[in-house]
Amino acid sequence: MSPSTPPRTDPSERSRSIVRAARRVAEGEGWPAVTVRRLAAEIGFSQPILYRSFPGGRDEIVEQVMVAGFAEMAAELADPVGEGDRLAHVVRAYLAFARTHPALYEAMFEARTRIVFAAAETPAPLREAFGSFLGAVSAGAGDEQAAVVRAELLWSTLHGVARLAASERLDPALEEARLEGILALFRS
Structure with missing residues (x-):
């Protein structure tokens, strides 16, 4: 049957x-x-x-997993009430999300998709997640374009660290020093 x-x-x-x-x-x-x-x-x-x-079959299903994943990520990256260091929160929350949700993270960043990033038609959950990066680095940016570039660089840096850590290419004993290095880069 x-x-x-x-x-x-x-x-x-x-x-x-x-x-x-x-x-x-x-x-x-x-x-x-x-x-x-x-x-x-x-x-x-x-x-x-x-x-x-x-x-759209499997690809469309995976896209929906991706959008749902970005909604979860946006919630975790959101500035928590009373959190003093927004940049530190975003850095730590992003890397924790990638570590604790490896299959979801893979779908979000490596799956084929028709979803457009960084455009007017970008789904709201993706824009909200990016908004957390933007909010974490915009204080030292000066103008809107500079803030967006800093946010993209923060995201790119965190993605690289997340992927390298997942494939065991980074020394786990240096995790805290790596986090402090990222924070120093984006506070300057």
Whole structure:
């Protein structure tokens, strides 16, 4: 018997279930294991039902995982109430996010996507996450363009450190010194 959609399944809940299943499979087995067939089996829907929710198939599902990931990241990077050092918070929160959500982080930064970054049509969660970088470095920037460049450089630096740490290319004993070095670079 092939899986089919349960009666009266809300389409938005079905889409959320598919996205959650994709993330769960990726976290357990990696992104190559995430296929439309596998997701259909995981949640008990037929493949045509998945394609009805996501006509772009796997790539569209991964894009939704990506957008959801940026929403989570934005929440973690947001300036906490009473936090005195916004830059330190963003640096530490970003690296912790990358370390604790490796499959999600991979989807956010390495998956093929039609999502446009740094443009008017960029989804709000991506802009919100970038806004945290911007807020952390804009005090010393002078003008808007300079602030955006500093924010991009901070993001690029953190991404590089996150990827190198994930692939065990950096000495873990130097983590705190590395963090202090990043903070010194972006405070100047």
